[in-house]
Amino acid sequence: xxxxxxAATPMDGRRIAxxxxxxxxxxxxxxxxxxxxxxxxxxxxxxxxxxxxxxxATLMLVAFGMTLVILLGEIDLSVGAxxxxxxxxxxxxxxxxxxxxxxxxAILLLGLAIGLVNGVITAVGDIPSFIVTLGMMAIAxxxxxxxxxxxxVAILNEPFLVLFYDARVLGLPMPLVVVLVAxxxxxxxxxxxxxxxELFAVGANPAAAKLSGVPVLRxxxxxxxxxxxxxxxxxxxxxxxxxxxxxxxxxxxxxxAIAAVxxxxxSLFGGRASLVRTLMGAALIAVLxxxxxxxxxxxxxxxxxxxxxxxxxxxxxxLASGARP
Amino acid sequence: xxxxxxxxxxxxLVIALVLVVGALMVMSPAFRDxxxxxxIGRQVAIxxxxxxxxTFIILAGEIDLSVGAxxxxxxxVTAIALASGLGIWAIPIGIxxxxxxxxxxxxxxxxxxxxSFIATLVSFFIxxxxxxxxxxxxxxxxxxxxxxxxxATGEFLGNRxxxxxxxxxxxxxxxxxxxxxxxxxxxxxxxxAQSAExxxxxxxxxxxxxxxxxxxxMGLVGMILIARIGNARADGAIGLEFDAIAAAVIGGTRLGGxxxxxxxTMLGVLLIGVLNNGLAILNVDFNTQQVIKxxxxxxxxxxxxxxxxxxxxxx
Numbered sequence: 218x219x220x221x222x223x224a225a226t227p228m229d230g231r232r233i234a235x236x237x238x239x240x241x242x243x244x245x246x247x248x249x250x251x252x253x254x255x256x257x258x259x260x261x262x263x264x265x266x267x268x269x270x271x272x273x274a275t276l277m278l279v280a281f282g283m284t285l286v287i288l289l290g291e292i293d294l295s296v297g298a299x300x301x302x303x304x305x306x307x308x309x310x311x312x313x314x315x316x317x318x319x320x321x322x323a324i325l326l327l328g329l330a331i332g333l334v335n336g337v338i339t340a341v342g343d344i345p346s347f348i349v350t351l352g353m354m355a356i357a358x359x360x361x362x363x364x365x366x367x368x369x370v371a372i373l374n375e376p377f378l379v380l381f382y383d384a385r386v387l388g389l390p391m392p393l394v395v396v397l398v399a400x401x402x403x404x405x406x407x408x409x410x411x412x413x414x415e416l417f418a419v420g421a422n423p424a425a426a427k428l429s430g431v432p433v434l435r436x437x438x439x440x441x442x443x444x445x446x447x448x449x450x451x452x453x454x455x456x457x458x459x460x461x462x463x464x465x466x467x468x469x470x471x472x473x474a475i476a477a478v479x480x481x482x483x484s485l486f487g488g489r490a491s492l493v494r495t496l497m498g499a500a501l502i503a504v505l506x507x508x509x510x511x512x513x514x515x516x517x518x519x520x521x522x523x524x525x526x527x528x529x530x531x532x533x534x535x536l537a538s539g540a541r542p
Numbered sequence: 543x544x545x546x547x548x549x550x551x552x553x554x555l556v557i558a559l560v561l562v563v564g565a566l567m568v569m570s571p572a573f574r575d576x577x578x579x580x581x582i583g584r585q586v587a588i589x590x591x592x593x594x595x596x597t598f599i600i601l602a603g604e605i606d607l608s609v610g611a612x613x614x615x616x617x618x619v620t621a622i623a624l625a626s627g628l629g630i631w632a633i634p635i636g637i638x639x640x641x642x643x644x645x646x647x648x649x650x651x652x653x654x655x656x657x658s659f660i661a662t663l664v665s666f667f668i669x670x671x672x673x674x675x676x677x678x679x680x681x682x683x684x685x686x687x688x689x690x691x692x693x694a695t696g697e698f699l700g701n702r703x704x705x706x707x708x709x710x711x712x713x714x715x716x717x718x719x720x721x722x723x724x725x726x727x728x729x730x731x732x733x734x735a736q737s738a739e740x741x742x743x744x745x746x747x748x749x750x751x752x753x754x755x756x757x758x759x760m761g762l763v764g765m766i767l768i769a770r771i772g773n774a775r776a777d778g779a780i781g782l783e784f785d786a787i788a789a790a791v792i793g794g795t796r797l798g799g800x801x802x803x804x805x806x807t808m809l810g811v812l813l814i815g816v817l818n819n820g821l822a823i824l825n826v827d828f829n830t831q832q833v834i835k836x837x838x839x840x841x842x843x844x845x846x847x848x849x850x851x852x853x854x855x856x857x
Contacts, residue, residue, distance in 0.1 A: 359836065
């Protein structure tokens with residue numbers, strides 16, 4: 218809608234802001250890659266890239282789900298805590314002798330169930346998603362500490378660790394393969410299926426979508442369910458990478474995922490988001506995380522840097538949609 | 543409108559509080575000790591002030607996810623100011639840090655039309671980063687007994703100064719909300735922002751004032767926090783936003799704005815304070831408490847939604 222407005226009335230400032238907004242994830246990614254390539258001798262080589270890609274798989278999966286959620290005009294603040302909780306449960310199941318395929322299947326179902334709970338309470342209960350998922354965050358964080366007593370649970374199951382971290386398919390590391398498959402599936406769903414296309418309508422104007430016969434509530438529940446499965450996949454990869462399940466008190470993953478979507482130029486009110494640009498946004502965050510560690514930058518400064526980047530993205534997005542000044 | 547549903551919610555809260563207190567009094571001799579009951583008042587000082595600020599913000603139809611990080615940042619800055627011998631000047635500095643972040647939230651919401659949960663998430667990032675960078679992960683020690691006496695540990699009229707700060711803030715905020723034009727404008731904006739704008743209410747100034755006021759109160763919270771424990775850490779108040787939202791929401795403040803009040807929020811604070819205290823006495827650990835509070839918030843919001851009746855616009 219905002220695009221048509223911009224085309225009908227020539228408003229140069231707004232069109233430039235829109236252009237900048239759409240370019241930001243690409244330009245930002247190139248900028249940070251060049252910056253770290255110049256300033257760190259350890260950055261620009263295959264080994265580091267491979268590590269970067271496997272390290273960021275968790276973030277990528279969660280960011281894809283967050284794109285769909287934000288496209289609907291909703292938010293999910295529970296993802297970081299749920300990833301920790303599921304990784305903890307996965308580690309404890311295998312520790313208790315459960316075979317890995319069964320444990321992974323159980324985690325996927327559990328993730329789906331948590332997503333359904335978030336979705337049903339948000340959609341059917343007609344409650345803002347940030348409060349539902351804030352409650353879920355408290356519950357998941359609490360449970361992960363209760364289950365473990367704040368100690369991380371080691372995973373000693375060799376076949377599991379090999380399959381989800383070291384294994385290669387066509388020369389590509391397994392985490393990357395999982396990310397690519399998830400990305401392609403989400404992209405197909407969003408852009409090539411009727412329910413996927415309907416998400417844009419639901420996000421842009423739920424009331425109008427409802428009047429045109431879109432099952433709005435069911436679409437919302439579907440998206441939170443998809444988010445739940447992606448979160449479970451992320452938990453599996455994260456458990457395999459770290460070789461353990463550990464409770465975490467700071468929801469860094471949640472913030473990174475939201476940041477990736479916002480840098481990707483999504484509208485914060487719903488109706489506008491792009492998986493490809495989210496991918497770029499997530500890559501930008503991943504490179505920042507990786508590069509700042511390589512350069513021995515005070516790791517705490519990354520919060521400020523990310524905050525400022527999100528701020529820039531938000532301001533561009535608002536200017537481009539013609540926010541009242 | 544819908545007075546029936548609203549009074550049901552009112553009674554529900556009081557009944558829940560009476561039930562919880564009654565059950566705890568029966569179950570635990572340590573809980574019914576008068577010293578413990580007075581102690582609850584002291585323990586809820588920080589939560590209570592944060593919940594006051596959150597009530598203003600939710601009433602106006604906004605949300606603030608940055609309060610814990612902002613309180614931590616201002617706690618760290620104040621502690622550094624005290625440690626470097628700035629003395630009394632540490633107080634305005636701490637308040638200004640909080641108010642500054644609040645103003646940033648307000649500017650983002652008002653002038654760039656960013657939804658408040660994103661604007662305050664940005665502030666969360668920046669405030670957390672500032673606090674972590676300044677401390678380098680260390681605990682900041684300071685030596686200022688007068689400061690600790692003034693904001694937390696001093697005895698005054700039978701209770702700690704921290705408690706009296708809570709009383710002062712609640713009274714001022716209650717007066718602002720119930721007796722001034724500022725307060726009624728907040729209800730108007732939260733109830734129906736479009737109508738409020740058509741009536742010519744100064745929406746921008748109002749939102750800026752609310753966020754800045756909330757930020758300033760977070761400065762005060764940060765100071766009470768470090769006065770109580772005598773040092774400052776970057777994660778000192780992380781998670782406070784959740785408890786503050788929980789208290790306001792359990793007290794019946796309606797998400798989306800327009801309905802709620804200071805006494806009701808204080809009932810919510812009391813319920814959470816009693817729960818925290820009672821569960822701790824019953825040896826229920828902190829993490830289980832978090833689980834219970836998380837479930838409670840979702841349940842209360844759901845019940846309130848049902849009590850108001852009617853289908854949502856999309857059902």
